[in-house]
Amino acid sequence: MSPEISVSTNEHKVLGACPHDCPDTCSMVITVRDGIAVKVQGNAEHPATAGALCTKVSRYTERSYHPERMLHPLRRTGPKGSGQFEQVTWDEALSDIAARLQAIAARDPQAIQPYSYAGTMGRVQGEGMAARFFNQLGAARLDRTICASAGAEALTQTLGHKVGMRVEFFAESQLILIWGSNAIASSVHFWRHVQTAKRNGAKVICIDPRRSETAEKCHQHIALLPGTDAALALGLMHELIVNDWLDHDYIARHTLGWDALRTRALEWTPERTAEVCGITVEEVQGLARDYGQSARAGQATAIRMNYGLQRVRGGGNAVRAIACLPALVGAWRQRAGGVLLSSSGYVPVQAAALERPELLAGRTPRTINMSTIGDDLLRPASPEFGPAIEALIVYNSNPVAVAPESAKVVQGFARDDLFTVVLEHFQTDTADYADYVLPATTQLEHWDVHSSYGHTDILLNRPSIAPLGQARSNAQIFRDLAHHMGYTDPVFAESDESLCRTAFGDQVDFDLLLTRGHAPLPVPEAPFADGGFPTPSGKCEFFSARLAARGDDGLPNHVPNFEPAGADPRYPLAMISPPARNFLNSTFVNVQSLRSIEGEPLVEMHASDAAARQIADGDVVRVFNGRGTHECVARVCERARPGVVNGLGIWWRKLGRDGTNVNELTSQRLTDMGRAPTFYDCAVEVVRV
Numbered sequence: 264m265s266p267e268i269s270v271s272t273n274e275h276k277v278l279g280a281c282p283h284d285c286p287d288t289c290s291m292v293i294t295v296r297d298g299i300a301v302k303v304q305g306n307a308e309h310p311a312t313a314g315a316l317c318t319k320v321s322r323y324t325e326r327s328y329h330p331e332r333m334l335h336p337l338r339r340t341g342p343k344g345s346g347q348f349e350q351v352t353w354d355e356a357l358s359d360i361a362a363r364l365q366a367i368a369a370r371d372p373q374a375i376q377p378y379s380y381a382g383t384m385g386r387v388q389g390e391g392m393a394a395r396f397f398n399q400l401g402a403a404r405l406d407r408t409i410c411a412s413a414g415a416e417a418l419t420q421t422l423g424h425k426v427g428m429r430v431e432f433f434a435e436s437q438l439i440l441i442w443g444s445n446a447i448a449s450s451v452h453f454w455r456h457v458q459t460a461k462r463n464g465a466k467v468i469c470i471d472p473r474r475s476e477t478a479e480k481c482h483q484h485i486a487l488l489p490g491t492d493a494a495l496a497l498g499l500m501h502e503l504i505v506n507d508w509l510d511h512d513y514i515a516r517h518t519l520g521w522d523a524l525r526t527r528a529l530e531w532t533p534e535r536t537a538e539v540c541g542i543t544v545e546e547v548q549g550l551a552r553d554y555g556q557s558a559r560a561g562q563a564t565a566i567r568m569n570y571g572l573q574r575v576r577g578g579g580n581a582v583r584a585i586a587c588l589p590a591l592v593g594a595w596r597q598r599a600g601g602v603l604l605s606s607s608g609y610v611p612v613q614a615a616a617l618e619r620p621e622l623l624a625g626r627t628p629r630t631i632n633m634s635t636i637g638d639d640l641l642r643p644a645s646p647e648f649g650p651a652i653e654a655l656i657v658y659n660s661n662p663v664a665v666a667p668e669s670a671k672v673v674q675g676f677a678r679d680d681l682f683t684v685v686l687e688h689f690q691t692d693t694a695d696y697a698d699y700v701l702p703a704t705t706q707l708e709h710w711d712v713h714s715s716y717g718h719t720d721i722l723l724n725r726p727s728i729a730p731l732g733q734a735r736s737n738a739q740i741f742r743d744l745a746h747h748m749g750y751t752d753p754v755f756a757e758s759d760e761s762l763c764r765t766a767f768g769d770q771v772d773f774d775l776l777l778t779r780g781h782a783p784l785p786v787p788e789a790p791f792a793d794g795g796f797p798t799p800s801g802k803c804e805f806f807s808a809r810l811a812a813r814g815d816d817g818l819p820n821h822v823p824n825f826e827p828a829g830a831d832p833r834y835p836l837a838m839i840s841p842p843a844r845n846f847l848n849s850t851f852v853n854v855q856s857l858r859s860i861e862g863e864p865l866v867e868m869h870a871s872d873a874a875a876r877q878i879a880d881g882d883v884v885r886v887f888n889g890r891g892t893h894e895c896v897a898r899v900c901e902r903a904r905p906g907v908v909n910g911l912g913i914w915w916r917k918l919g920r921d922g923t924n925v926n927e928l929t930s931q932r933l934t935d936m937g938r939a940p941t942f943y944d945c946a947v948e949v950v951r952v
């Protein structure tokens with residue numbers, strides 16, 4: 264046998280799906296040699312992936328075979344947070360965990376709190392088996408607000424659902440506004456479409472307080488102050504009205520509340536808008552001219568709205584205001600026009616079949632908001648709150664690093680009377696506080712099925728290698744826990760592979776997934792070309808009777824930040840903390856090749872703000888406010904605008920200079936809609952150490 268042949272006999276390729284929290288949801292091809300995954304590449308046959316992965320995920324083997332991978336169950340031996348553990352068997356761990364949970368459940372199962380987010384976005388390793396387990400137990404529920412719920416609710420109130428343009432049609436747009444997104448870092452496959460459009464002559468404008476990697480590659484960058492996006496959108500409407508760059512026919516037939524919105528928008532003169540947004544009158548007028556005149560000329564005008572603008576007090580209102588713009592100019596008439604925030608409303612997930620709410624047997628446990636976990640872990644029992652949280656089961660999330668106001672989160676996790684179980688790949692900041700750490704499989708080692716919030720395909724992930732060490736999939740761990748708890752309902756016997764089929768039932772061609780790895784959803788090309796919004800009125804709701812009925816403003820408005828730049832002389836700078844390009848939230852921070860690109864935790868400052876504080880590039884600084892202090896390095900650069908500092912996230916606390924990260928500074932106050940966190944609504948001061 265020649266060496267080539269023997270290589271090819273031992274080598275094969277497996278189709279997988281990227282599990283990470285990112286709108287691109289790529290199809291991956293894993294090359295396996297002698298049972299070892301040697302390469303992870305983008306699938307050239309999946310149109311949305313187009314054969315390319317981001318830098319992070321192309322390092323997936325480095326992450327999966329990381330020398331620090333969690334390979335055995337661990338039990339804590341030292342104080343909470345010390346990271347001291349001993350190895351135990353699965354049976355010891357599961358028996359003890361089941362006994363502890365049963366003792367709490369006998370008093371009140373609502374004292375047991377699941378905590379999870381999007382470490383994997385898979386339907387099977389996400390909420391499938393875990394939800395069944397917690398439903399049977401009657402555990403408290405989790406309001407999963409930490410990322411997208413402000414925009415989700417706002418979009419639903421305005422357009423009717425989390426739906427919009429199809430991402431691939433941005434390639435045909437003639438004007439693109441990238442609003443609150445660093446797409447080159449966080450959605451590089453969308454950026455590919457923007458480049459196509461640019462080559463065909465499209466103008467691209469970025470609206471972002473930070474001169475991001477994306478902003479610097481656009482034709483224009485409008486660096487407004489954080490939390491002023493609704494004001495800018497209203498100011499644009501003002502100009503669309505006074506210059507009559509409106510599609511009166513579309514407005515009359517397919518919108519609700521135009522007269523009221525018109526009155527509101529006319530309050531937002533370019534001068535007032537510029538003042539509130541911290542930009543020039545010309546920037547307001549120029550943007551309105553580009554948007555209004557290109558639509559008037561029959562060109563496709565598209566807005567990629569994203570999450571950056573939602574993480575402030577008025578985040579919901581900002582999304583509502585921006586979501587009104589395409590209807591005003593009739594942009595929806597074309598498939599390359601409109602707005603895209605999320606496509607997840609198109610996904611036909613069979614939630615009840617996956618999660619089995621009937622296991623609750625009529626109980627309605629309390630719900631805890633994941634964004635206020637710091638406060639809630641410290642809350643004593645009371646008639647309003649119910650029992651204190653006595654047990655916490657964390658999977659697919661690293662709350663000690665990612666949740667706001669870390670000092671309180673850490674204090675909560677450090678409670679000696681709290682029983683904490685963490686399912687993880689690594690010894691994260693959160694795992695340091697666990698009583699038990701259970702080793703989970705990575706995407707290379709388990710089955711899963713994925714939808715996207717950017718494109719509109721479903722993807723299957725097949726395991727390409729055997730689980731490393733004693734790792735088990737999340738679903739397997741919850742199945743095993745159910746067994747140790749004595750749960751006998753057959754729903755706890757369903758395999759991971761079968762759960763993949765259950766997730767979308769007959770809404771998706773599973774045979775196609777098995778053979779090709781991806782299957783498209785039937786989504787219209789121009790969803791609102793002729794109206795048909797999935798709102799109660801069937802129209803784009805400028806005015807929302809649903810919001811008005813609950814006492815909120817029925818119209819979108821500018822809601823100023825809790826902590827606007829310059830308002831508090833003690834903390835005069837506004838801090839935003841968008842993700843660093845080479846991390847995915849706090850995932851990949853421990854992958855050396857990626858961490859060395861990012862260097863160390865830093866805060867970007869404009870030269871004028873730095874000079875006023877005698878801070879030079881590279882100085883060690885203390886960033887602080889009334890909630891805490893975070894030490895890092897100052898990078899004096901043009902990425903920061905005056906008055907705003909950018910603390911790139913999300914580092915592991917234990918890798919920070921003083922054992923903190925940016926969330927030491929952020930607050931637990933919530934957005935106007937969707938009960939979401941306000942990470943980018945955060946006043947600070949910076950001093951040289």
Ligand SMILES: Nc1nc2c(c(=O)[nH]1)N[C@H]1C(S)=C(S)[C@@H](COP(=O)(O)OP(=O)(O)OC[C@H]3O[C@@H](n4cnc5c(=O)[nH]c(N)nc54)[C@H](O)[C@@H]3O)O[C@H]1N2
Binds near residue numbers: 445472475489490848
């Ligand atoms: N490389 C990488 N990719 C990621 C992630 C990651 O951590 N790293 N995270 C993933 C996740 S969980 C999410 S939710 C998405 C997020 O993806 P996007 O929603 O596209 O957001 P980001 O790319 O984080 O960019 C947010 C931008 O908003 C800007 N911004 C901050 N405040 C404001 C404001 O008030 N108004 C406006 N207009 N802009 C503002 C920031 O400066 C930043 O450039 O990305 C996903 N993709």
Ligand SMILES: Nc1nc2c(c(=O)[nH]1)N[C@H]1C(S)=C(S)[C@@H](COP(=O)(O)OP(=O)(O)OC[C@H]3O[C@@H](n4cnc5c(=O)[nH]c(N)nc54)[C@H](O)[C@@H]3O)O[C@H]1N2
Binds near residue numbers: 660687688703912
């Ligand atoms: N200051 C600031 N804070 C932020 C943000 C910000 O922009 N600024 N962004 C916010 C946003 S948008 C989000 S979405 C949240 C993200 O918060 P999280 O969803 O908690 O995301 P990660 O930090 O990536 O942590 C995910 C963890 O899940 C683990 N994991 C991955 N796959 C699996 C698996 O199959 N099984 C198990 N058991 N574990 C797995 C990973 O190892 C990782 O430690 O952070 C929020 N926090």
Ligand SMILES: [Mo]
Binds near residue numbers: 284409
């Ligand atoms: Mo997110």
